[in-house]
Amino acid sequence: MDKKKDYIRLEKGLAIYKMEKSANWYIYLWDKETKKPIQKSLEIKDKTEAEHEARFLKRAKEKGLDCSILSQPSQKLKTIINSLLKSYEKERKALNTRDNKYKELGRYINIFNELKEGFGEINIKDLDYAHLLAFYQKYENKISKTQLRYMNLAIKKLFNHCLSERLINVVPATPKIKTKVGETGTYFTNTDYNTIINKLQNRSRKKGIQTENNKLLLNAFIFSTQSGIRTGKELTNIQCGDLTVEEIQGNKYWICQIKGGKIAEKDGVKRKIILTPQAMNCIKDILSDTALMGGIVDAHLIRVLKDNKDRYLFRRKKGKEVDFATLFSDLRKDIIDNLIEKNLKMYSCRHTFITNQLKRGANINIVAKHAGTSCEMIEKHYNHLLSIMKPTELLEEGYNVETKYQVLPRPDYDLMFANIELMEETNKKLSKMTPEESEQYLKDNNIPVSQAPI
Structure with missing residues (x-):
């Protein structure tokens, strides 16, 4: 040197x-x-x-x-991105593949690579709004809101790095594009729901992992449909210590704190959901192999949950996570001919819960809080249900359709035609009489003047 x-x-x-x-x-x-x-x-x-x-x-x-x-030497975008990629890949390599941070870094790496492929030769000081707009418009109506959020975060991280390195003085505005309209996931009809339950309950599986997975899938399926919980990290991160009994308005309820997944905490408030008796039966079934669960009464259950507070409920006994999406997909293939809806997924459990709540007229805000989403998202994806949730709010007088109705009797055409013939015959007689004779004829035959033939 x-x-x-x-x-x-x-x-x-x-x-x-x-x-x-x-x-x-x-x-x-x-x-x-x-x-x-x-x-x-x-x-x-x-x-x-x-x-x-x-x-x-x-x-x-x-x-x-x-x-x-x-003037400082020019810096091409690809040079800067390569430096960021090296740092991100090193950080990602040290993480567990199941870690949320691992997946998050993977999203940034993909976005940086796409940006480098399209604009790598451009000097960072020359990268302006027009370049970004061209990049963003490729994804107009093609990506979800979540994907757009990660794209914006990746661009922000890039420019923050350039600002800290004093490579640029001004950050161009971030373009705004429309995201694709998400389709409401398919929910279970009663027929399909019962078909799946029956299959899981009567499925012949080899002993060991297959049996354990089938039992977990059965309980996860029912629990998710009853709670509306997301069937990924929200479900698999539930531990015994997350279940507690709380008194609300004089009644005691089972409460579950959500720790993992998309929205475990918002604005500093931890998300908790109330559980139905059917959901709690799933917990009892999972813990049926635990001591003191013979009676399956709440007093015993509280003690077992406390003694096993670190145990993951919807994982295998050794804490190994289960891919419920794949397990359900395999099950669906086995019974596809018996299903009405062929595109059902494990995530359909969540859609079924929200759909059922809206159909019974539950408050949208409460449903959104429980499900860890927003009223806007529910209105967007379930708006086809909102107009029929409470008919009485749209009709001045609500009514139920009477399904039992009477059929009007078939007209007696023979009698009808006989009366017509009688009228014609009477009319002929009256036409040959004087007015006085006609009046007397009507009186003698008890025929009202208003009904007399014309």
Whole structure:
């Protein structure tokens, strides 16, 4: 490596020097703005001339004059991104693949690679709103809100890095695009629900892991449908210690604290959900192998949960996580011919819970809080149910359709035609009579004048 020589300090923050393999003088100038030294060749061989040039450049920079010779070398976007990728991949390598941070870093890495592929040769100082807009528009109506959020975070991290390294002074605005409209997940009809339950309960499985997985899937399926919990980390992170009994308005209920997954805590408030008796039966079934569970009464259950507070309920006995999505997919293939809806997924348990709550007219805000989502998301994905949730709120007078109705009797056409013939015959007789005779005929035959033939 070429070394410095003949270093001459001219004043504070300013010096000239030579490199061993160069005849030219270099400038050393401390940049107060970037807090870094500027070291450039002056392309001057004479010492005195180099001193004058160095002093001139220092004064010019202090007065904000254009000194292209002192400008920092350009940084291509791909160079900056490669540096970030190296750091992110190193951090990711040290994490467990099941860790949420591992997946999060993976999202950023993918976004950075896509950005580098499209705009890698552009200087970071030249990267502007137009470039970002071209990048974002490729994903218009193609990505979800979650994917867009990660994209915005990745871009923000990139520019924050560039700001901290003083590579840029201004951050361009982030474009706004429309995300794809998410489809409401399919929910279980009573028929499909019972078909799945019956299959799981009567499924012949080999002993060991298959039996254990089947039992967990059965209970996870019922528990998720009864609680509306997300069937990933929210479910698999539940431990015995997360279940407690709380008194609410004079009644005692089983409460479960959500620790993992998408929304375990919001605005500093931990999310808790109330559990139905059916959901608690799943917990009891999972713990049926535990001592003191013979009676399965709440007093015993409270004690067992307390004694096993660190045990994960919806994992195998040794704490190994279960991929319920894959297990359910395999089950669906076995019974696909018996299902009405063919596109059911494990996540359909959550959609079924929310759908059932809306159908029975539950308060949307409470459903949203319980499910760890927003009213806006429920209105967006379940709006087809909202207009029929409470018909009485739309109708001035509510009513039930009477399904039992009477059929009007079939007209007696023979009698009808006989009456017509009688009328015609009477009309002929009356036409031959005087008015006085007609009036007397009607009285004698008890025919009201209003019903007399015309």
